[in-house]
Amino acid sequence: MAADVRAFARTATELYRDVALAEKHHLPPHDHDRLKRAIEEVKYHSEEAQNLLKAQEQEQDDANGELGSQDWTSNPASAAAVLVHYESILRNKRLMLAYVHERCQKIKAFRWRLGNAVPKEIVDRMAPEEVHFATQYNRILSEYMTGAGVDDRLGNIDLTLDATLPPKEPYVKVLVKRDIGEFVTEEGKTVHLIPGSMHLLRRCDAEPLIVQGVLEHEGYA
Amino acid sequence: MDDFAQHDEDDPLTQHNTNVDEDPYARLKRAFVNERACPEILQYEESLVDEAVEHVDMQQAELDDRRASAATAEAGRDSSASDDLVDLLKTMELDRVKYLLRAYLRTRLYKLETFSLHIMQDSNLFSRLSQRERRFLGSHTDLLDKLHDDLVLKHLPQQFNSLVQQDTLVGETNDMVPSPNLDTHVFIRVRGDLGRVNVGYSESEPNGRPSEVDMSAGDQFVVRYRPIAQLLANGEVELL
Numbered sequence: 001m002a003a004d005v006r007a008f009a010r011t012a013t014e015l016y017r018d019v020a021l022a023e024k025h026h027l028p029p030h031d032h033d034r035l036k037r038a039i040e041e042v043k044y045h046s047e048e049a050q051n052l053l054k055a056q057e058q059e060q061d062d063a064n065g066e067l068g069s070q071d072w073t074s075n076p077a078s079a080a081a082v083l084v085h086y087e088s089i090l091r092n093k094r095l096m097l098a099y100v101h102e103r104c105q106k107i108k109a110f111r112w113r114l115g116n117a118v119p120k121e122i123v124d125r126m127a128p129e130e131v132h133f134a135t136q137y138n139r140i141l142s143e144y145m146t147g148a149g150v151d152d153r154l155g156n157i158d159l160t161l162d163a164t165l166p167p168k169e170p171y172v173k174v175l176v177k178r179d180i181g182e183f184v185t186e187e188g189k190t191v192h193l194i195p196g197s198m199h200l201l202r203r204c205d206a207e208p209l210i211v212q213g214v215l216e217h218e219g220y221a
Numbered sequence: 222m223d224d225f226a227q228h229d230e231d232d233p234l235t236q237h238n239t240n241v242d243e244d245p246y247a248r249l250k251r252a253f254v255n256e257r258a259c260p261e262i263l264q265y266e267e268s269l270v271d272e273a274v275e276h277v278d279m280q281q282a283e284l285d286d287r288r289a290s291a292a293t294a295e296a297g298r299d300s301s302a303s304d305d306l307v308d309l310l311k312t313m314e315l316d317r318v319k320y321l322l323r324a325y326l327r328t329r330l331y332k333l334e335t336f337s338l339h340i341m342q343d344s345n346l347f348s349r350l351s352q353r354e355r356r357f358l359g360s361h362t363d364l365l366d367k368l369h370d371d372l373v374l375k376h377l378p379q380q381f382n383s384l385v386q387q388d389t390l391v392g393e394t395n396d397m398v399p400s401p402n403l404d405t406h407v408f409i410r411v412r413g414d415l416g417r418v419n420v421g422y423s424e425s426e427p428n429g430r431p432s433e434v435d436m437s438a439g440d441q442f443v444v445r446y447r448p449i450a451q452l453l454a455n456g457e458v459e460l461l
Contacts, residue, residue, distance in 0.1 A: 093373075097397075100372050101369075104365070144330070
């Protein structure tokens with residue numbers, strides 16, 4: 001493994017690039033192998049640095065018997081090597097954390113955009129740890145929005161609404177994208193939402209459906 | 222934001238800290254704009270939110286009543302056009318208040334998520350949060366911790382396994398906690414005559430000199446956030 005390990009954080013860079021260059025709403029599959037390799041590289045760098053440090057200590061003990069003195073001037077090559085190993089560790093660490101963080105942001109965005117119903121093909125691209133995170137994030141966000149366990153006056157408030165701009169009119173023009181058949185509005189009227197048809201709906205009725213992608217916001221009345 | 226402009230016409234700019242007589246809608250709007258434009262999280266406007274919720278509930282109940290009585294009356298005669306118009310206006314107002322409320326809370330939630338660790342570490346910032354926000358922040362930080370730990374950190378050598386420090390052997394400071402940039406510039410409007418105000422650097426900041434400007438009611442400036450943070454907290458200026 002020594003050969004490809006000398007790439008100094010190249011694996012981690014590729015790892016991060018994979019998610020950084022992905023399209024906004026696209027989550028690439030979790031790259032377990034590369035992540036594991038990057039971790040191995042950190043271990044390798046860490047061991048190498050430790051060995052160099054030990055060798056240096058040994059050398060100095062032999063020379064003057066003085067413990068803990070750090071005189072690298074006689075040995076600039078290994079001093080530089082230790083530094084490069086050290087910097088490689090930090091760089092690897094940051095890249096890996098950035099990778100996890102970036103994916104985490106995307107996973108959160110799914111919750112906001114699609115609600116609880118994250119499609120299976122997206123879940124399949126997550127690591128088990130990420131699936132756990134997604135479930136738990138969903139839970140704490142719902143807890144916040146329903147106000148579970150807190151005593152305040154806010155009640156139940158759905159913050160994932162407002163896919164449209166600030167309200168100008170009480171009615172919005174929407175285009176039906178998906179067939180969900182009959183829909184009963186808050187006022188108790190029934191609308192047939194047939195794909196391709198346009199409707200004028202009240203904001204509060206239309207909002208949840210726009211977020212779900214059943215309707216598309218076409219403009220104001 | 223132009224949609225809300227008409228509410229601003231009678232905004233008493235000359236008033237000092239006296240939010241009490243002001244339209245609650247204008248105050249909620251200001252809370253939202255301040256929060257939106259401010260790099261750090263501000264004090265949670267609890268009474269304002271409560272008031273808005275109460276208002277929404279009341280209006281909603283009233284609307285429901287009107288609809289119910291209109292439905293029974295409709296059998297007898299046509300519902301009058303003016304009633305419909307009033308309904309429409311009330312619905313619109315309700316939608317706007319709700320929108321503003323959600324936008325306000327969402328903006329705060331976004332800051333909580335972005336600066337989780339930073340806010341958790343700072344008791345002053347933490348004290349600005351509502352009960353709900355505190356709960357959310359606590360669980361959110363734990364989740365983030367766990368995710369990064371399980372995937373990366375716990376596999377690294379001990380020296381490098383901290384989420385908040387690059388290297389735990391070097392110093393005590395947490396050098397990996399993202400925090401908002403308080404030196405960013407913001408647009409402000411002065412709400413009352415304040416006289417000369419230092420918008421340069423204070424004595425505790427060695428990298429610059431103080432510089433004073435005259436602030437009178439209604440003036441607008443672009444200034445660094447840090448020097449005016451306290452004025453904003455006192456309600457003496459507002460962000461734009």
